[in-house]
Amino acid sequence: MGSFWQKFHRDLPATPVFAYGTSRRHSTIPGPTIEALHGVDTYVTWQNHLPSKHILPWDPTIPTAVPPNKKGVPTVVHLHGGIDEPQSDGNANSWFTSGFREKGMTWTKKRYHYHNIQHPGTLWYHDHAMGLTRVNLLAGLFGAYIIRQPNIEAPLGLPYNDEEFEHTLMVFDRSFREDGSIYMNATGNNPSIHPQWQPEYFGDAIIVNGKAWPFMKVKRRKYRFRIINASNARFFRFYLTNNLTFIHVASDSAYNERPVILKELLLSPSEIADVIIDFAKSKSETAILANDAPYPYPSGDPVNESNDKVMKFIISPHHELDMWKKTPSRLVKYPSPNLSEASQTRYIAMYEYASEIDEPTHLYMNGKPYDAPATETPKPGTSEVWYVINLTEDNHPLHIHLGLFKVLDQTELVNLDEFKQCMMKLNDAVKCNMNKYPAKGKRAEVPAHEKGWKNVFKMMPGHVTKIFVRFSFIHSNGSYPFDATAEPGYVYHCHILDHEDNAMMRPLKFIH
């Protein structure tokens, strides 16, 4: 990790950024894509070469990593979607500064170990430092990580391991000043409480793989895109302006059982969609990958002419021979969850708190700050049912480290105000008769392409979402080859980074 300059657009001066790379000259946003092979370990020593001061404003009044000598930028790397030991999971308090000079209280080691014995799929690595995640990612600290398992994936006949026809697209929003620097408002919504913290960062320019509104020349044939939403808070609802469809083959890190054809594709921050686009079917010679998701999602502002477009495909007029004839009707089938296997039921309530001027001050899960003792203490190898109760007005993408989950149903809470008042007072879903509220509520259909194993899911406001969480490998149901009960444990959190930082994150501590 070092400071660097990146040119985001032809007409914009180079931007000071923080980026991952193997050297200063080879640092980029996104960072280098790490290609891992199933069954072969990856070891990474993440080194911090960042300057003594941050390039973006941050806020010491939220729970934040602050080095005792006040110098340096705390960082720690989390591999999102990785099934790995706690010591290599990038706990928010395992941060370190340049040259490992200062370290957070749960720091354990320099060299991280990624096992790569999980199911194949798309992951990404990014910063996770306490209270600085939103600014460290805004500055540029993220990149893609792909686990390949050719014996499972090659027979699928999808574009695969092919530099020309398979691409990772990391999509994110940024605002810039005229001098090229990244613009982030330095004044909070409640400046007397939090001088800088704002509940959501939104940028006007849409960036794909480090370029604002780029174009890509494509041939008339199938391409595969692993699309990662690397925004802090922006949801994207993608569609193609020439009516082409997305053939959706994997969600987050796991393949679907069957491909699903989609006209539009909604991705929350940190969600991943692996899709095929068949440009041979295009009637036009250009197609815009466009976005129409309101921000904040779902009830914020409509998109405008800068953030409603993502990138342009320029499609060759010549017909091509496509070696990928047809997407197979079956992809990868993982063992299905059996509800009777669940050894625990948990209730996870999401709260937002506001000041006298009705501006958000902080968000909590289960009414607890991050540093309150762990209340979610599963046993490795077990499965659990979680009811995630969203008592706020926004959609929150919930991310669970280590475990993957299936979304069982999502139901509206009727008499939400009554339930919310009880929850605000007692903070206890059982005592507040949680079951009575969704009983007559409308069920929101879980989309077919999101019925597989997920590591992030969009928790609809005013709804309770029932998920089945598995703390073992999804392909074999086998146990982990490491001690998941070791310190510093794991976390689960909202993946809107501005929420996660203040402090919509809780420890996930495994016990024997």
Ligand SMILES: [Cu+2]
């Ligand atoms: Cu959130």
